Amino acid sequence: MATIDVAAERDDGGDPVLEVENLHTQFPTDRGVVRAVDGVDLTIESGEIVGLVGESGSGKSVLAESVVGIVEEPGEIVEGDVRFDGESLLAMSDARRQAVRGGRISMVFQDPMNSLNPTLTVGEQIAETVRLHQDVGESVSLPAELKRKIVGAAKNGDAWRRAIEMLEAVEIPEPEARAADFPHQFSGGMRQRAMIAMALSCEPDLLVADEPTTALDVTIQAQILEELEGLKDEFDTSILLITHDLAVVAETCDRVNVMYAGEIVERAETEALFADPQHPYTQGLIASTPQLDEPDRDLQPIQGNVPDLIDIPYACHFAPRCPEAERECFEIEPEFRPVGDSDAPGDGGTHEAACLRRGPDGERL
Template identity: 85%
Template sequence: MSDAAPSAGAAGTTDRDGDAAGDAVGTAGDDTPLLGVENLQTQFPTDRGVVKAVDGVDLTIESGEIVGLVGESGSGKSVLAESVAGIVEEPGEIVGGDVRLHGDSLVDKTEAELERVRGGQISMVFQDPMNSLNPTLSVGEQIAETVRLHQDVGESVSLSAEMKRKIVGAAKNGEAWRRAIEMLEAVEIPEPESRATDYPHQFSGGMRQRAMIAMALSCEPDLLVADEPTTALDVTIQAQILEELTGLKEEFDTSILLITHDLAVVAETCDRVNVMYAGEIVERAETEELFSNPQHPYTQGLIASTPRIDVEDQDLTPIEGNVPDLIDVPFACHFAPRCPEAERECFEIDPEFRDVGEDGTDHEAACLRRGPEGDRL
């Protein structure tokens, strides 16, 4: 097995007898979301106290959706993604709430059971493909390995078989290798048969990210979690990657949780958006509604501080202050110290979600100064 960090398809394994893992999560009724995150709490104990990286998050993703998760660095976005995939690194742990895939809880599953879910039903693409791909294996072999682990292609995944492949190379007429070529072609890697034998250092940054996406989608997962997939890429390559993700969602019938700090990426790609701040979701709405009618002061601040190429001579207004230390945040509304509208009650009363949409629009914000007029501060 490769020495790469847990990545797209390589996050899971099968039993070493060579049988591909079967479905570990069933299919629920039509009214059950593909992914349901309920009051999720993920914490990290430290010498100074407990870091509440994810603090009571609710989030849903329906089949066929691209859902955005946006917020500043340090908001807890990546920890939420790791919690969904069940790969939170120690000493971190999920201490409350639930993560349900097709209505089936993942939180109480054993590591062996989770390994059958990861890769085959939930895959991840990380923001740094060079650190996620194994530098000692060809790109094609890494994708083929993922196929062997999660699909019944009749190719052994025993340690001895993997060591042999690492030394002499994979059989180029094998089903897993053919699947790897197909996936590289699907993500528009030129000359995929030739490039499959290349190593990660022979790929450009954009091609490495495409290879990661190919690996993640090689087993046609129900959910792809993409954590800052266009970070460090130039804008032209970013646009290509995002366009490909949208097309691949349709081709492979895969839902996507897209994590980013880039509002332009969200506006261009996502069906719905969740705005995260200091471990909490503070606003959620359909993408067009969120950008045309932002309600939470934090969301308004993010938009006001984002440059737009279609507006000349614009003044950008940065959000004052920094994301708070997530150890024992002393304020009921975590954004209150930075909020230009904050009143005394904002520091003392925990804000619950309120309907802030117009004409029945599904749009909620956790802010005491929003919602029905009679309920506002």
């Protein structure tokens, strides 16, 4: 089976690695259309980690699946575009998109036990990815894959050696021996490391990490995040980090996008966002998060719940939960406006929020 050499197609031009423009992803149901992603714009520059944060049910994972091109039926992208190195992923042929996905764009899922194949060794699963997306001279035909599954992979092959190198890169002890183990023989943290090793095995330009530290204890979380930062530098990979954990964002990301009910409501440099949050939803998220330097501070949870994403009847999706909402907030759709102090540390003039109550004097309610 012929393979497409995507490594040779890398472009170091001036375009962002990823551009998401006015993206709408919907799921038809018996009750109506679920607008899981509702007009999202997002960019990722080369070599940066961009955070996507919000409550469960805000549409973060669907946005990630839309970027990678794995939205499950009956969901579909109905409007907008996703451009990778300036080229529309949505306009690509299926064969080319499959070559790009896994080769130049990889994804780490939040549940490594269900993402790894329990019938194959961890090393073979990484090696399979290498064979599929890199020219290592090893067949990926169905008979060859079945033979490897029955007999085992050749331990002197380039793909297998690459698998061991990647397990070593994510600091799994005794990588040569552990490559022959099955997923159930790995701890939760080691399975997540194996998923990261698989995702980075082809040195992708973009890694989409969907809640990569979920269900891990705080010590392992810190190790995984530290490794992601180190691997970003080692492999020159940009990262979209999806999480509901503000502490993870503050520690890891260069820029942050705050998502609520299918929409991005605020975006800024990380330092500026935490120093001067502007959108009432962002303020609510931070106020409801424990702070190590203020252990006696009372937490202030956001009242209410994320709305049903079927036919939201109000223009600002956060209006019913917002302590500052006026009548106009329910009727006028907010657009992004420059907010905050452009002279504040980390701002750089790129701090924006979609809120009628924020923005330049004379424009806000």
